[in-house]
Amino acid sequence: xxxxxxxxKGDPRLQAISEAIRVIPHFPKTGIMFQDITPLxxxxxxxxDTVDIFVDRYKDMGISVVAGxxxxxxxxxxxIALAIGAKFVPLRKPGKLPGKVISETYELEYGKDCLEMHxxxxxxxxxxxxxxxxxxxxxTLSAAIKLLESMKAEVVECACVIGLPDVKxxxxxxxxxxxxxxxxxxxxxxx
Ligand SMILES: O=P(O)(O)OC[C@H]1O[C@H](OP(=O)(O)OP(=O)(O)O)[C@H](O)[C@@H]1O
Ligand SMILES: Nc1ncnc2[nH]cnc12
Numbered sequence: 091x092x093x094x095x096x097x098x099k100g101d102p103r104l105q106a107i108s109e110a111i112r113v114i115p116h117f118p119k120t121g122i123m124f125q126d127i128t129p130l131x132x133x134x135x136x137x138x139d140t141v142d143i144f145v146d147r148y149k150d151m152g153i154s155v156v157a158g159x160x161x162x163x164x165x166x167x168x169x170i171a172l173a174i175g176a177k178f179v180p181l182r183k184p185g186k187l188p189g190k191v192i193s194e195t196y197e198l199e200y201g202k203d204c205l206e207m208h209x210x211x212x213x214x215x216x217x218x219x220x221x222x223x224x225x226x227x228x229x230t231l232s233a234a235i236k237l238l239e240s241m242k243a244e245v246v247e248c249a250c251v252i253g254l255p256d257v258k259x260x261x262x263x264x265x266x267x268x269x270x271x272x273x274x275x276x277x278x279x280x281x
Contacts, residue, residue, distance in 0.1 A: 098272070101143075107130065107136055107139065107273055111125055111129065111273070111275070112128070112129050113275065125224055127162060127223050140251060140272065141166060141173070144221070147249075152217050153246060154177065155217065155219070155243060156218070156219050156221055157179040157207075157218055158171075158178060158181065159205065159222040159234055160182045161183075163221045165223065166221050167221040170219075170221060170249075176219075179207065179211045179218075180207075181234050182205065182207075183203065183206070184204045184206055186206070187206050187208050189208045190209045192241070194206075194236045194237050195233070196229040197227065203230070205230070205234060205237060207237040207241070212238060212241050214243070218243045218245050218246065219245075220238070220247075221249050222249075223250065223252060225252070225254065225269065228260035228269075231263075231264060232265070235248070245267060246268070247269070249269075250270070251271075251272050252271070252272070252274070253271030253273075254275060255275075
């Protein structure tokens with residue numbers, strides 16, 4: 091099943107991307123259908139296609155910042171940043187960045203967490219894309235947007251490989267910020 095609003099309807103790369111994502115029921119908690127992207131990373135063509143789709147979208151949009159969310163946003167963000175000529179800014183879990191940071195706490199589908207960004211990593215007016223593997227409630231992306239906007243960067247869009255069906259008012263949490271999703275999860279499967 092694919093997200094149709096990404097302008098890529100019928101693109102065979104999406105089917106391969108979707109099929110490379112493994113669904114693990116009840117991980118890390120009962121009731122969670124965990125979308126595992128590690129098989130996608132093992133397949134060079136599918137991994138490259140995934141990055142290329144984002145690169146094609148953002149290469150001519152005046153983006154100078156790709157902000158990747160720890161941990162799985164780090165698996166896609168740096169390749170996209172290098173290919174479009176942007177810097178990569180890691181948004182990390184608490185206590186990982188050694189310099190002065192700003193922090194933003196948020197709610198998760200299964201818990202609570204916090205993201206941090208180095209002060210000085212982005213400059214006022216820079217155009218940014220936030221990259222992650224997956225959006226569920228949008229809480230993580232919302233924290234990332236707040237961090238970047240508090241430094242007066244412009245968040246042009248958020249980009250995720252997978253979008254879960256709109257959970258708990260995600261759209262309002264993102265405050266209207268565009269969200270670019272490649273695929274929606276497949277139905278339950280044996281693993
Ligand atoms: O839309 P949300 O409800 O905020 O959930 C999405 C976030 O959850 C996952 O990360 P997780 O917090 O599990 O951390 P990890 O990547 O370090 O495993 C995923 O990689 C996103 O970052
Ligand atoms: N269902 C899910 N699979 C993988 N990562 C997630 N993060 C939040 N929900 C998730």
